[in-house]
Amino acid sequence: MKPTAIATGLTALPASLRVTWNDGTAGEFASIWLRDNLPEDRDAHSGQRLVDVMDIPAEPRIQSARLQADTVTINWQGEARPASIPLAWLHQCATGDRGRPELQVRRWLEAAGLAPQRDFAVLSYAELGGAASARLDWLTRLLQDGIAFLRGVPQREHAILEACAHIGYVPETNYGRVFDVRAVPQPENLAYSDRGLGLHTDNPYREPVPGFQALHTLLAAPDGGDSLFADGFALAEHLRATAPEAFRILSQTPVPFLYQSAGADLYAERPLIELSCTGAFTAVNYNNRAIRSLRLPVPECEAFYAAYRAFAALLREPKFQMATRLEDGDLVIFDNRRVLHGRSGFASARHPRHLQGCYLTRDSVYSMTAVLRRQLSSGSRA
């Protein structure tokens, strides 16, 4: 564990506070921000803030501040009550360390040379239910890489739910909690056929798009039916670097997606490349089976198709795809908003390939990881 940095300098202005530490860290904090983040305005039990931004002065001003052992004490102009703010917390804010290594995305563009066992997190089913540290490591790498594998999951129906109980929550959708991926006559979804499926993300017509997808191989096909994976964020970044206009169009054009069956009618509009308000990647949505007819004036329509093809061409390049064979009892889980998946075709008449799949809510997997880390960390301190 790192030694605690010691605060060595303090500069108080009316509108801000500057603190320096002996490890070289320096932080400047606006008075309004300090006033809004006082520990005494948080509920002691839940940690939730008890005041609204309208309950504090619009422009709080610092009268004086002084360093103490573990806190900095602030006197506010026009307020009787001084505030004590923990220095350790200010140090953490100043370094920007959120203490969540799982948020550090590790991209993998050239995927053809990658193999699950060597390049991604692989755990046996027994290990998943065993030591918490192995599970935390596996979960953290799942979130960083967007994909991870389990081996030896029991080959019985719904064993996938037993495995996912260690990973997150499985929501119910029109496909049920668990769906069977095998070739059936007249499938409602082409996934339930023996066709090869190009790289895609699942259910872009859904809101929310499933956060994670798990697929459990109950019975592998003796030949064909191999699985393909690619990192959509790495591919989108590659498109941004090599074809910026295509990237711009795909991130700014909402595309309609539709799925209809007897019991469901799902419609959503979203761009193929979804960005956050700061331009970070939020999701890649790519599913040629479900993309609906986009209506645009002819010139924009032609520009969209050119961009769409540029992205589709990347997705077809073998060098960007990891091909791997899922054996009986293997389970793969991946971030369905980031990692594209596909499969080669197989002969369903001769081979009864059977996978079961389910989705997991995004936050539940991140929460499971953070809770596990907190438990391990408090255990190691005890």
Add this chain to the structure above:
Amino acid sequence: MKPTAIATGLTALPASLRVTWNDGTAGEFASIWLRDNLPEDRDAHSGQRLVDVMDIPAEPRIQSARLQADTVTINWQGEARPASIPLAWLHQCATGDRGRPELQVRRWLEAAGLAPQRDFAVLSYAELGGAASARLDWLTRLLQDGIAFLRGVPQREHAILEACAHIGYVPETNYGRVFDVRAVPQPENLAYSDRGLGLHTDNPYREPVPGFQALHTLLAAPDGGDSLFADGFALAEHLRATAPEAFRILSQTPVPFLYQSAGADLYAERPLIELSCTGAFTAVNYNNRAIRSLRLPVPECEAFYAAYRAFAALLREPKFQMATRLEDGDLVIFDNRRVLHGRSGFASARHPRHLQGCYLTRDSVYSMTAVLRRQLSSGSRA
């Protein structure tokens, strides 16, 4: 039912097709779009597209086209197979009618004068399980207005799940499928206290943020504990009109939200006003209890707080709030990404106010509505 429009004119260019109808509709369709949307490239059973955009020519060119009774037939340059496209479908594309009235958002800014029974959809529990047409109307108005009410839901625990079975899917979260809203000592969440709660949206720390929230009153407090609602989209639009710089800041600054309890650790960053890639409102995220410490340089931090206060001030204005009393057996359901809710405080020692709540996945409510409309429409045609 409207009479079918008759196609009266056709202009075929190599790169586009123009069709006019006798109801005044005119549509121009890019060749690449037509080629990508051929009915024969769709699976007859599932309606899913069988070809990838890379499977069709990059620049398909029309050689000739001719009108027939119900279709337009196109011959492509360099391709042997002609294509037949239904005119009714082209007409629908040309008018832009998605046939989904629930997507037409109806905003309500000045809410103080509004009342559930008069201004929103209210249905009895018996009606919810009765005629499909009444349920479709109620669901459609729920989606347009962002809020709707049920009366007379049985006052027994988990009756909310029986009601929601008619509305959508209820996911499991760390709060369970159903959560109890009543005052308890040392609550993990301040919602489970007797405090008043300002207008807020639930769980901005979650991904996905819950799409809809339902609250069922098992036992109303004799005094206090009134419910407050406001239309976040209308308020955000009002902010855009009156304080554009505040709007810009709030829609472009990701804010950290956090919730921690014994079994959960949920963290997400999102702006207070979320926009789609075309600038449409996606969500309002507002929860002073869960907003975490935003780290920004001092000038940006001060600008953010000024914007935050401008929005918070709107949320405090009584004229933008509908206050209503939920009686025993009442159930309210609202779009949690759009409609803010709150409550006045109540005295928990004397009055055992008890609500049960749950969330519903966003797509399931829209799907339920669309399937119901499809069923009613095919019934009326039969």
